[in-house]
Amino acid sequence: MRGKFITFEGGEGSGKSTHTAALAERLKAAGIDCILTREPGGSPGAEIIRHIILSGIAKPLGTETETILFAAARDDHVRVTIEPALDAGKWVICDRFIDSTRVYQGALGKVDMKLIRSLERVTVGPNMPDLTFLLDVPANIGLARAKTRRGTEKADRFESEAIEFHEDLRRAFLVLAERETKRIVTIDGRAPRDVVADRIWTAVEERLIGTVTPVAEAAAP
């Protein structure tokens, strides 16, 4: 049986890396084979493009070119990492995916949504997420968390945008979630880590776990 595909979205420092890892642990404990991946990146080719985008060297080329670079990275990531894992029956948990492009490049970068949807059709095709978590935190909290975690390292291409940009991002993610309630579950990311992790797990159990047999059980004599 094909695996399930779960993505995490939200602003900077909203807890995506923390909770993708926590969910992977819980799935493994439940006997479900899964891989953890991220965007931009997640395959050797896409990791090279990640460096180009997040270093900021592509910024002068404009938001459309950045969108095409994200799409090139996604195409490689889906082909090399995501689709083979899903086909092998593994679950895939991905830190950021199509909704980040729709919000960062579409809603905020003003790139034509027709271009974004066309690129999605080519790069994602039938590999749409089964479930997406939007971790919602106010921009000032997310940025403060990201800054603490980053330490003395330089802020990347998007983290260094003004606070208004991050507030607009938050609103745009919420609008997207309201439009796609079947796929996107919004979680209040301000809650303590354990509470957020429990809410995520409950949604996964309710929406996806009932539909699969854990690998360990399926293999039992």
Ligand code: T5A
């Ligand atoms: N991008 C990406 C686009 O513009 N378009 C696209 O199509 C795609 C795919 C990627 C950048 O690329 C952009 C968006 C991004 O700007 P990145 O380096 O991958 O950049 O960084 P982010 O995805 O933004 O992730 P961050 O690393 O900034 O934040 P996370 O992963 O959301 O947060 P996390 O888990 O690292 O947590 C941050 C800190 O908060 C603490 C953690 O311990 C950590 O220290 N924390 C909590 N503290 C208190 N309470 C909680 N509930 C907490 N949860 C976590």
